[in-house]
Amino acid sequence: MEFSNAYQPGDVVYVIIRNPHVQGVANVQEAAVVNNPDHPGELALFVYETYYPLTDEVAVYQTLNQAEQEFNEAFGSVENEDYYG
Numbered sequence: 287m288e289f290s291n292a293y294q295p296g297d298v299v300y301v302i303i304r305n306p307h308v309q310g311v312a313n314v315q316e317a318a319v320v321n322n323p324d325h326p327g328e329l330a331l332f333v334y335e336t337y338y339p340l341t342d343e344v345a346v347y348q349t350l351n352q353a354e355q356e357f358n359e360a361f362g363s364v365e366n367e368d369y370y371g
Contacts, residue, residue: 293319293329299346300353302360303333312361314353317346 293299297319305311315333322330323339331342338344347353 293340293346294357295321295329299331300347300350301331301333301344301346302353302357312357314350314357316350 297340299317299319300314300316301317302312303315305313317333319333319340320330322328322336322339322369323341324330324337330337330340331340331344342348345356347356
């Protein structure tokens, strides 16, 4: 299946997104697949009131569980770390 055909406007997906103000912070976020208002005919992800291009360079997950598993592999699990604060 070609990437561009994998999603339709209205699909709900999950992405790992970095905090733009603190690059060391990332989280799993629900996103909506929408028609890109800036580029007709293209799809975008709508997250945090912002449109992001939907390209094959973005890791998009169909389920929250898949996204959380990948997040834990990439960043580690908070449950396994000593956290003070």
